[in-house]
Amino acid sequence: GRKAEALIQEGIERGSWVLLQNCHLAVTWMPTLEALVEHFTPETMKREFRLWLTSMPSAAFPVSVLQVGVKMTNEPPKGLRNNVTRSFLSFTDDFLDSSRKPAEFKKLIFSLCLFHAVIQERRKFGPLGWNIAYEFTNSDLQMCLKQLHHFLEIYEHVPYVVMKFLTGHINYGGRVTDDWDRRCLMTLLEGFMSPPVVEDGYTFSPSGLYHTMTPGNRAYYLSYITSWPLNPHPEVFGLHANADITCARNETAELMGYVLSMQTGSGAGKGISREQVLATMAAEIAGKIPQVFPVEQFAAKYPTKYEQCFNTVLVQEAVRFNRLLKVMHTTLKNLSMAIRGEVVMSQDLENMGNSMFINQVPTLWADKAYPSLRPLSAWVDDLVRRCGFIQEWFDGGPPAVFWVSGLYFPQAFLTGTLQNYARKYQISIDTVSFSFEIMRTPVKQCTPKEDGVLVYGLFMEGARWDSEAGVIAESRPKELFTDLPVVWLKPEVNRVRPTGVYSCPVYKTLRRAGTLSTTGHSTNFVLAMDLPSTHAEAHWISRGVACFCEVIQ
Numbered sequence: 001g002r003k004a005e006a007l008i009q010e011g012i013e014r015g016s017w018v019l020l021q022n023c024h025l026a027v028t029w030m031p032t033l034e035a036l037v038e039h040f041t042p043e044t045m046k047r048e049f050r051l052w053l054t055s056m057p058s059a060a061f062p063v064s065v066l067q068v069g070v071k072m073t074n075e076p077p078k079g080l081r082n083n084v085t086r087s088f089l090s091f092t093d094d095f096l097d098s099s100r101k102p103a104e105f106k107k108l109i110f111s112l113c114l115f116h117a118v119i120q121e122r123r124k125f126g127p128l129g130w131n132i133a134y135e136f137t138n139s140d141l142q143m144c145l146k147q148l149h150h151f152l153e154i155y156e157h158v159p160y161v162v163m164k165f166l167t168g169h170i171n172y173g174g175r176v177t178d179d180w181d182r183r184c185l186m187t188l189l190e191g192f193m194s195p196p197v198v199e200d201g202y203t204f205s206p207s208g209l210y211h212t213m214t215p216g217n218r219a220y221y222l223s224y225i226t227s228w229p230l231n232p233h234p235e236v237f238g239l240h241a242n243a244d245i246t247c248a249r250n251e252t253a254e255l256m257g258y259v260l261s262m263q264t265g266s267g268a269g270k271g272i273s274r275e276q277v278l279a280t281m282a283a284e285i286a287g288k289i290p291q292v293f294p295v296e297q298f299a300a301k302y303p304t305k306y307e308q309c310f311n312t313v314l315v316q317e318a319v320r321f322n323r324l325l326k327v328m329h330t331t332l333k334n335l336s337m338a339i340r341g342e343v344v345m346s347q348d349l350e351n352m353g354n355s356m357f358i359n360q361v362p363t364l365w366a367d368k369a370y371p372s373l374r375p376l377s378a379w380v381d382d383l384v385r386r387c388g389f390i391q392e393w394f395d396g397g398p399p400a401v402f403w404v405s406g407l408y409f410p411q412a413f414l415t416g417t418l419q420n421y422a423r424k425y426q427i428s429i430d431t432v433s434f435s436f437e438i439m440r441t442p443v444k445q446c447t448p449k450e451d452g453v454l455v456y457g458l459f460m461e462g463a464r465w466d467s468e469a470g471v472i473a474e475s476r477p478k479e480l481f482t483d484l485p486v487v488w489l490k491p492e493v494n495r496v497r498p499t500g501v502y503s504c505p506v507y508k509t510l511r512r513a514g515t516l517s518t519t520g521h522s523t524n525f526v527l528a529m530d531l532p533s534t535h536a537e538a539h540w541i542s543r544g545v546a547c548f549c550e551v552i553q
Contacts, residue, residue: 001026001029001032004020004026004029004033005032005036007020008036008051011049011050011051012040012044012045012046012049013045013046014046014049015045015046015047015048015049016048016049017049017050017051017052018049018050018051018052019052019053019054020033020051020052020053020054021054022054022055022056023053023054023055023058023061024055024056024057024058024060024061027058027060030060030061030062031062033053033062033065034062034064034065037051037062037064037065037068038064053065053069056135076120076138079121079230079231079232080114080117080118080121080228080232080236081225081226081228081229081230081232083116083117083120083121084113084114084117084225084228085222085225085226087113087116087117087138087141088113088218088221088222088225089222090138091109091218092218093217093218096109096217096218098149099149099152099153100152100153101152101158102215103198103215104152104158104198105148105149105152106215106216107197107198107212107213107215108148108158108193108197108198109145109148110212110213110221111192111193111197111204111212112141112144112145112148112167112192112193113141114192114204114210115188115189115192115193116136116138116140116141116144118188118192118236118237118238119136119172119185119188120136121232121237122237122239124247124250124251125234125237125239125243125246125247125250125544126246126247126250127510127511127512127513127544128239128243128246128461128462128544129237129239129243129544130178130181130184131178131180131181131512131513132176132177132178132181132513134175134176134181135175136172136175140171140172140175143171144163144166144167144171144172147163147166147167147171148163151163158195158198160193160194160195163193164186164189164190164193164194167189167193168182168185168186168189169182169186172185173185173186178513180505180512183541184541184542184544187538187541187542188238188542190538191204191238192204197212198212199212200212200214204236205233205235205236206235207233207235209228209229209233209236210228210236237542238542238543239462239542239543239544240462240463240474240475240543241477242475242477242478242479242480243544245478245480246480260358260360274357275339277357278335278339278353278356278357279336279339279340281356282332282335282336282339282356283336285328285332285380286328286329286332286333286336288380288381288384289325289328289329289380289383289384289387290325290384290387290388290391291325291329292322292325292326292329293318293321293322293325293387293390293391293394295315295318295319295322297394298314298315298318298394299315301394302314302315302394306423307420307423307424308420309415309416309417309419309420309423310398310413310416310420312416313412313413313416314390314393314394316409316412317390317407317408317409317412318390318394320370320408320409321386321387321390321408323368324365324368324369324383325387327364327365327368328365331348331349331352331362331364331365334349335349335352335353339353348364351363351364352364355376356376359375359376359377360375360376361374361375361376361379362376369383370408370409370508371508371509371511371514371523371524372508372509372550373509373510373511373550373552374550374552378552382550385406386406386407386408389403389406390406398448400446400447400448400454401443401446401454401455401456401486402453402454402455402456403455403456403457404455404456404457404458404549405457405458405549405550406457410508410526410549411526411527414434414489414526414527417434417452417453417489417491418432418433418434418491421451421452421491422491424451425493427493431493431494432491432492432493433491433492433495434452434489434490434491434492434495434527434529435490435491435492435495435530436487436488436489436490436529436530436531437487437488437490438465438467438470438484438485438486438487438488438531438532439454439485439486439487439488440467440485441486442486443456443486446486449488449490451490451491452488452489452490452491453488453489454486454487454488454489455486455487455489456484456485456486456487457549458483458484458487458506458547458548458549459481459482459483459484459547459548459549459550459551460481460482460483460484460504460545460546460547460548461480461481461510461544461545461546461547461548461551462475462540462543462544462545462546463475463540463543463545464476464479464482465482465484465485465531467485469534470532471531471532471533471534472502472504472531472532472533472535472540472545481548481551484547487529497530498530500532500533500534501530501531501532501533501537502530502531502532502533502535502537502540502541502545503528503529503530503537504528504529504530504531504540504545504546504547505525505527505528505546505547506525506526506527506528506529506546506547506548506549507524507525507526507546507547507548507549508523508524508525508526508548508549508550509524509548509549509550510548510550510551510552511524512524512525512546526549529547
């Protein structure tokens with residue numbers, strides 16, 4: 001901080017240029033920078049003085065500095081063709097010919113540039129591409145190319161294992177924080193950094209449009225890259241053709257989100273005021289949602305038992321839903337009173353009304369609720385269904401098939417299933433895990449199993465379940481989500497993972513990414529299911545196949 005201030009003062013006096021890099025890392029010094037810039041006047045500094053600041057997008061960067069400065073952004077070009085073109089424009093023919101293994105060097109350069117573009121462009125597909133949108137930069141690619149050049153000079157053969165580790169786990173993988181994203185990254189890298197890549201005729205996509213080339217100069221590569229389509233087919237990213245629909249839906253949702261954020265809320269049309277709309281909505285929601293569950297009756301009817309952990313699961317579910325229902329009943333009542341002028345309209349109630357007016361779940365409720373991406377109207381209906389499922393469980397006992405998507409905290413339910421099995425057979429729970437069997441029986445015809453549980457309510461994205469063949473199959477055109485049949489979660493001791501399966505992650509919402517809570521569980525990830533497949537697991541990993549407890553059609 002002091003050194004930066006001294007350099008700025010010196011630049012003001014001498015008329016020199018000052019560059020301060022990575023301002024987003026000096027969060028505590030940003031107020032000082034803002035104060036320094038506010039005191040800049042033409043009378044107190046030489047006209048040649050310039051202050052350059054570099055920063056990643058950060059909420060801590062002073063807005064006033066942005067307003068008075070000239071802003072420049074450095075972002076990767078949009079589109080696969082433009083991205084690879086930019087990479088090759090930064091090369092020279094001398095660099096391409098600088099290796100003692102020019103053929104391997106040029107082919108692997110082309111492969112790494114295409115890989116760099118692919119993993120950047122997968123972000124446009126949202127969570128289908130990456131659970132978290134990572135900011136891969138050109139410096140990641142440059143480091144990979146430097147390492148490639150160095151290893152080709154000191155080794156007789158291309159060290160693919162070393163390059164894959166450095167590229168996938170360090171250069172690019174150092175930014176990846178999600179384990180499932182890391183699995184996807186390493187799977188994609190296998191197709192760009194392996195011995196077949198340097199062979200003539202190797203293709204990076206099933207259609208063969210993207211393939212290796214005979215080594216040439218920079219102009220030769222650029223002429224080939226310009227022949228690519230401006231809008232690439234999802235196959236080059238390893239995705240199904242339906243991914244284009246997902247991309248369009250994401251862009252539309254983002255655009256509509258911006259439109260809603262600019263909603264003034266000054267009126268509702270047809271002579272109905274905003275206050276009348278909110279009062280009607282509050283009354284309708286309050287009339288729909290149930291009253292809080294009588295936890296004492298739940299605990300009395302389903303007491304804690306060593307041999308039946310589902311009793312505890314049911315009581316805990318009721319407690320969790322009660323926290324949400326109490327907040328909803330209280331805030332809806334207060335909002336109605338505030339609209340009538342009987343109490344003061346607090347900031348929380350004002351924000352709640354703003355959210356309800358644009359059909360969004362208020363933050364006051366979302367903070368107490370389970371993860372969900374539904375709009376307010378669908379969210380309320382879903383809450384009523386969930387509470388109805390808990391009430392049916394209380395009235396009639398554990399169902400034959402559990403609606404796992406209706407649980408507030410499904411991880412506790414899964415743990416309870418394992419505990420029931422471990423206590424029944426007097427074995428350590430650490431040695432017990434689930435095996436999975438997809439049932440052919442409809443939900444209403446299923447009967448309880450001796451061990452394990454039957455669950456339903458899961459949806460699959462990126463693929464579908466072929467009931468006739470009993471395996472994962474490619475999605476049908478324009479069919480983004482499909483229902484997964486009833487699944488039998490069978491506890492097994494010291495289970496050995498079978499071959500010919502795909503480890504399919506199960507999430508609560510389509511957002512996929514979550515945070516690690518204090519319980520040690522992710523707020524979004526539920527479990528991984530091994531599903532039979534006739535394709536290699538890498539095929540479905542590239543497709544981004546996953547199951548969800550909730551989808552928005």
